[in-house]
Amino acid sequence: MNELLVRQVPTQSRREHVVEILREAITSGQLPPGHRLIEVELAKQLGTSRAPLREALRQLEQEGLTRSYPYRGSEVLGVSQEEVEHVLVPIRITLERFAFVKALPRLNGDDLAELQRLVTVMETAAREGATEELADADIAFHELVIVRSDQTHCLQMWRTIQPRVRAYFRRDAPAHDDPMAVPRQHQELLDALVAGREPDLLRVVEQHIHTHLDAPRLDGPDDQQNPPDAR
Amino acid sequence: MNELLVRQVPTQSRREHVVEILREAITSGQLPPGHRLIEVELAKQLGTSRAPLREALRQLEQEGLTRSYPYRGSEVLGVSQEEVEHVLVPIRITLERFAFVKALPRLNGDDLAELQRLVTVMETAAREGATEELADADIAFHELVIVRSDQTHCLQMWRTIQPRVRAYFRRDAPAHDDPMAVPRQHQELLDALVAGREPDLLRVVEQHIHTHLDAPRLDGPDDQQNPPDAR
DNA sequence: CGCCAATCGACTGTCGACAATCGACTGATG
């Protein structure tokens, strides 16, 4: 009966589970930049052996959330505003400009309904100041479109940069001003998808992502890390 | 005495070693798209246990070269011309536009000399039709600049996309026309770096990367993979 | 007192064995 619920979690491997937990801990700031990650310690805390944990660390490293030094362990990385603004966000635009157009003919009624639902979630979250849920719905919206675009590498790249962008906005970015702008803009995106006119869609996509950056303009710190002991 | 030579290779972990071998095999086409990767088999061939091999597979997966399905193994992925052209190369431009400017004040005499040496290598390779070495020098040139830019995430992203771009040009792209264009263009890049005028540099960077794509314009096949058994 | 080599503790890197899962095959059953 509750088979479905039971399957939900154990279906994912311990490795995936560990990745999600650590990613959440890092993007939320619970594990701050510079924090050292010790395998045996983490494995004990998470109730696994080191094998899946190490694979998880490799994945996080490829996502740019951590960095490891041979025989000397891993540490949590930070992201500078400069790199978010000039590297990660422009990459996001590139991805989405491509993916949204590809997704256009592939979105069915259910997808559009789900997107509309996510916009509603954003509205509620924005009104109630639930920053967490607002960001989650935001990401879910974009990810659904990219998944539907069915472009393998596009999705792979999105998953690679998305955690860092998220980490930046949750940890490092100055809180931005108008939460209601988020659902409003996504409604525009959705409308453009429903209407299905490509040029309009592209215009809205670019506009949308830039907005994230026009608000917090402070020329923040350039927090590059140095290895604990550069050899 | 030959300590240095002996240290050179064993210094890298088996995992890194395995990554390099598999990456080379995949980008060269020796392991073609669709090829199934079986852990015990590879481990035996490479003379390691499965632990480092699995970590290597995780890394290759994050680089978009392979894809894995729970309990059913990994397979080699292909890249469509469309994704290279509209996703990977635009991302490369984004990265390099940022990194070249950052590297500008950080390049010392040795770096510039090394870059010049690489251009010379390209010239020789181009004249002799040594496609392999031409591509290697090309990549080494760009990687050196990005390393010197000292932008963690920029370098990380470069390493993530570079193998796929390389795989595309080695495996899937129609052979392009004029090999001598490669050293010539890199000489231009280098000259712009030496001169140190930012706007010129940016112009040359964009021009450079687009060239790769203007040659083989065939609107090639869209070789997306499907999972062996989509569940 | 300052310097260098041996030692030590805390980790990471690697291995071989065992458990869990998948898809194909098999054979009973209507």
Next chain:
DNA sequence: CATCAGTCGATTGTCGACAGTCGATTGGCG
């Protein structure tokens, strides 16, 4: 003859133990 539960071989997921490496500490020596 088609269908479906049960079984089996192949392969991945996980574990605990051992080996290797690094940086810090210690202790001898000039």
